Amino acid sequence: MKRYMYLVFVLLMVLVLAAGCGPKAEPTAEAGAEAAGEEAPASADSSADTKTDGEKVWRVAMIANTPIADGGWNSACYAGMTGAAEKYGFETAYSENVAQTDYVTIFTEYANMGFDLVFAPGNEFTDAVMEVAPSFPNTNFLILNGDAKADNVMSVKADNTQMGFLAGALAGMKTQTGKVGFVGGMEITTAKQAINGFHQGVAYANPEAEVSVSWANSWDDTAKGKEIAMSMVSTNDVDVFFGTASAVDVGVREGLSEFENRWGIAQPGESLDQNPERILTSIITDNVALIGLGLEKAQSGTFGNEVVEAGVKEGVLSIGLIGESMKDLEESFMKVYDQLYEGAITIDYELK
Amino acid sequence: METILNFAFLENLLVSMIRMATPLLLAGLGELYSEKAGMVNIGLDGIMTIGAGVGFIVGYLSGNPLLGLFAGSLAGVALNLIYAFSTISLRSGQTINGMALNILAPALSTFLSRTMFGVKTTLMKGATIGNLSVPVLSEIPFIGPILFKAHPVSYFALFLVLVTLWFFRRTKPGLNYLAVGEYPRAAESMGVNVTKTKYLSCIICGFLAGMGGAYLTTCYIGAYAEGVVAGRGFIALSAVIFGNWTGAGVLLATLLFGLADAVQLRFQVLFRDIPYQLLSMLPYLMTIFVLLMSNKQSNEPKANGQPYAREGK
Amino acid sequence: MKIARTLIRIGVSVFSILLAMATGAILILVIGKDPVVAYGYLFRGAFGSLPSIGETIVKVTPLIFTGLAAVFSYQCGMLNLGIEGQFIAGAIVSNWLSTLVIPFSGPANTILSLLGGMIAGALWGAIPGFLKAYRGLNEMIVGILLNYIALLFMSYLFAGPLMEANIPQTAAVEQADRLARILPPTRVHLGIVIALATLIFVYYFLYYTSGGFRLRVVGSNPIAARVNGLPVKRMTILSFLASGAIAGLGGAVEILGVSYRLMGGFGAGFGFDGVAIALIGQLNPIGTGFVAYLFAVLRVGANTMQVGAGIPSAIVDVVQAIIIIFAVAATGLVSLPEFQKFTARFAKKEKGA
Incomplete structure (x- = not known):
């Protein structure tokens, strides 16, 4: 056993040391969207110019429990978020492949970093949102397809x-x-x-x-x-x-x-x-419109205590080519x- | 119930069985060559994943799925050489190195496909290699569509089974190869280069498992989704043990698994009241059941999984 | 000479870790990010504050259980790859007991649910053990197959008989029945205490009791064990029972401590992580505890890195895999006779100079 122990001890030591002298965590404006490659919206790069003129930088983050590029649900939600972010001038970030026990952690981290809105695309995130939301009144939580609501929580449902x-x-x-x-x-x-x-x-x-x-x-x-x-x-x-x-x-x-x-x-x-x-x-499903609703309400300060259902009538569901x-x-x-x-x-x- | 008893249904079921068994068979044969030289490689799933990822990327960019299939196989070899070097030359544990491949490969292929394609709303679609109809023979009713209208890679895999049987039973190099997995010291004293054979086994294993993965993205479906391998590597690993370390056994095991999965999917349509989760268990339950029924002498190489150090070192 | 060898070993270890991190840094550079900033987040995420240390502890708890489960069976020479299934079996039964069966609530409910989960894990683990001992079936393959079956059975339950309010998930364990949080405001719960107690127990059993000794004999030399009249079959089943019980207890702790309910994705990956942890920890319970902590640090740090610097989780997985490979390869390297000869010569030269 002794052989491997050196290694583990050394690694832990290195990590602790590095933690001590590592850079202090300034919430960077850089966003996961950028890492995603070509599809990233231009808004992700706009941090520098918006910050200098002292204007508020709006930020939204999405969580996913499977890969973001799944060519289906997550991809559509992500495209919806980035599209809406472009429209309302938000910066975006995302966390993917998040394990069930980490939902709370990830929400807390985004809230700690001062994100204005956290977007949870699914009912399965409801428990975690309701656990975290009360401690962070300044962060809004948007659940897609949920039923939960609170002062800083709202749900939007595509029909x-x-x-x-x-x-x-x-x-x-x-x-x-x-x-x-x-x-x-x-x-x-x-x-x-x-x-x-x-x-x-x-x-x-x-x-x-x-x-x-x-x-x-x-x-x-x-x-x-x-x-x-x-x-x-x-x-x-x-x-x-x-x-x-x-x-x-x-x-x-x-x-x-x-x-x-x-x-x-x-x-x-x-x-x-x-x-x-x-x-x-x-x-x-027009996710841009649906998710955009949350972004718009967050910006205008009318977010929360609401479950919005949108379908054909609201223009969220439409027929393609x-x-x-x-x-x-x-x-x-x-x-x-x-x-x-x-x-x-x-x-x-x-x-x- | 009359649906079950008609020929079209049965024909389709068997065609489906062969199609589903092919990637398992390729990877299973790869693992067989590996274990015959004493190398238990639990990283089969990882090798398939890198094969699927690289195979699709190369196939998509070049527009040539055949090139993709080949590139995926080579990617499998490259990945498995990490395992080979660490376990053969440095004599570290096989299980843990295999597991490292299972963590590394999905991450690497995600990284590659994201840097290539970014996060798209839909999956990228590439070309695929189509099925091969043998003229005349494929016209035979029932047997034709099952045996003579299959995918070229399926034929290749079946051909490999024959080669494997012949190689291990009838050839001198095959016997030497077996000796490496059974009595490495004796093999060495007979003049067999054990280290070289073990490396060779890892190259074969990487190539075949990589091809099994690439088959999924260049032949089956022309798209790469993260997680497309979906645990097939572990099933192939089981198939080697289930097939009692023989080429024919691996073939039977993978066919049985393919059949059970094909049956399961059809039962979902036929028996609507049974929850799908219970039906999806069928392939796994059936494997355990068949294992229980077959009570035979294990054919496992005696030095399987053990590191090898030359005498006097 | 001994010091020189130790120094070389430490040097090799440091080198392998730095190499793994450097590889990660290159990947981070490829996607156009700053590796220093990224790694800064990784470390701060795991050690930077009380909540982050707390998160690491929450994360390490299940890993200790699955790691110990692997240690226990591997020490007896049994490759238990069915730990994930046993973990899930424990989680299912403890959730079911706590939310639907036990009529009262409070600590008694918690304890009974924990015990139930432990027993469920033990029974699920006994299947491959029994088939191995009496039918000679390969325990690896049976374990893997039982993982799939447990996983499917769980999704059948939370989408069927145990479903709550038409949403495919089970009911949540009630507040009063959960494992108490012991380090507010973090989510650290009593589970870590149970995990450490289990660790000490396993250590004590393996190295300080005759039962543990016999188990290790069966593991290291089954033929000698049989010749000496040890009940190998019974030991085989026993090791699987115990291994499954530890995994099942882990599943129960995870349900009663952090997850509360079963839903899609529960338990994924804990089993194989446990095996990897045990193997890197050289099958020593204490070593396993440390390695589990290291894994937890990387996972929690990875989350922060993803949130803070937008680094895809894939990169952390790559770094983790490379650390494993380099660590294992490096230990292989330093114990090669060639290498030892080389260091011996090196040490001699030092002395001569």
Whole structure:
């Protein structure tokens, strides 16, 4: 044992020493966004000029429990945050791959560094937000898809049930085999809401159609996505697919390409160019608008004690570019969209 | 239930089995070559990950997925040489070095792909190597689509199984190779260069496991997602033990695992009332069950996992 | 001569760590950041203030448990790779007991939940032990497979029978049933005391009791142990039971101390971290404790580095892996006969001069 002990002792000593003489922690304005590469917004670099003229520098940070570049949920939330930050003049930062036990730590650190807003994209962060928020009245906490509210906590919800409904209605209209499929990543709240809406949407457009549901038990196993698509086709002759499984969805759509007459509906961003022949359209969640709401309220000092739900009516949910393969359905589908907009369709939000 | 009994379903299931087993088989064979020389490499998952990452990046940038597949394999070799040097030349522990690869590789390939592509809203899509239809034979009903319409890499992996069987059973170098894993001292005294063989085993292992990873991103799906390997390295590691350290055994083990996973996915569609988490356990439960049933003599190399020091040093 | 050798060893260690950090610094430079600033955050994050020291302690607690679980089985020659599954089994049962089964609340609830978690971990750990002893199944593969099964079972539970309010997570352990926080305002809880007590117990058992001695004999030389009439099968199962119990207790402590409820991502990575920690700690409980602390320092520091300087967590993972590789390689190097001969000659020359 003695052999390794030298090493550990020395390392600990080096660390402690370095901690002593290391630079004092000035909250740097540098942000994680920059590290992300080309996609980083220009606002991340603006620290120098805003600081010199004594104006307040607004800062927002996002936390993610999986990789930020997952090509799905996190990527969309991150793009939403950076987009909104550009609009309202915020600097951005992010922490990714954060373990469940570290949520509290990360929130505390951002609050300690004087961030104005911390953005938590998911219901699973609610506990940690509610634990940290009372100690930091000067930092606002924005939860996406949560239900919590407090003086410095507010939740915004994209209407996932409506999103699922729209996809379901389109799937119901398009299907030729009478079988449609939903692919989930893991059974989280947003996925359950989307499935609930999907079922209702399918039933609305095509009461005869049958819905199959499969789970990848992963957000990033693209290969599994492909297998799921192919197994749904071979076992149940499913011909229209919708999913909320991030990178797995990419695999699902790749699986479709192996067959004739199978289509996918994408979300949450514009995805038609990924596979123009197979994608009908994208159900787009405007995360910039949704998250921007939090940034705007933080700036104007009206943040907190609120749960905002936004869907078709509020302009947060919209339909992306229409693919070749659904041109004939565009009119009737947009009718459903309009009815949803006018409130002519009622959706049951209760999860079973 | 009539769906289960039709031929199209069965055909599709078996096609799916081969497709899912291919990356496992490649990595499993790599580990087999490694362990036959006494090198237990628990870092298989890491090698696959670097193969998947580098394979996709090179395939995407060059527009040539075949080049990507090759680059991914070489990246696997490069990574595994770290393990090789540390365990063979410096005689440090194999398990811990393997674990280090499992921490290092995902981080490195994330780092590489982020520096190349940044954080994009959607995954980058690259080209893939398509399936290969053998003329005439692929037209045979049922058997054709299963055996003669597969992916070139699947054929390569199957061919490797045959090569492996022949190499270890029928050739002199193969016997010498086996001796390194069984009785390294005796092998050395017979004039076999143990150190060189062990290095060779690590190069083969890195190459095949890297290829298994790159297969995922250049053949299966033309996209790289962080975490795309999804624990396949550990399954391949199990397949070597499950396959009782023979080429045919590894093939059977990976096919069985592929089959169980393919069945599981279909059951999700067929039996909607069973929670998917329980169905997803099927491949793992089945492996344990089959292991329990097979009660045979272990074929594990006797000096497996042990560091080797030459006599008198 | 002894001093010279020691100095060389220390020199090699320092060199390997500096080399690992230098590699990290290069990566940080590649993405256009200042390594000095970045490392400053790393160290301050782990040692800079009371809360940061507290966070390190919170982080080290589960690592001590999983590290000790690995030590216990490895000392008996058993490669327990199923620690993560045992950790999760302990967490599941303690959460279930505390929130749904035990009708009263307070310290009795906490203690019973801890015990329940420990037993669950032991039973889950006994499976590979039993299969190894009586069916000759490789314990590594069974352990890995059982990890996947435990993980899937957990997600079945929190999305199914144990789900609270239609959100896929279990109910949280109530305030009164949680492990008390002992260092306010930090999150440090009684779990660290339990962890250290376990550490001392394991140390004492392995090195100062006849049971521990026999366990180590089985581990170092199973044939001699069998010849000498030691019940190898029983020892095998026993080591797995104990290893699983420690891991399960760790899972229970994590639930009752910081996580409170089960949800997606719980327990990920603790098992393999534990094995790595135990191996770097040379299977010595005390060494394992130190290495666990080192891991915790790097993890907490990494968080701060990410928050403060925008360094992606991938870079810290790279540095951590390189530290492991260099540390292990360096220790391998200094114990090579060639190297020892070299240092002996070096020491002699010094003397002669």
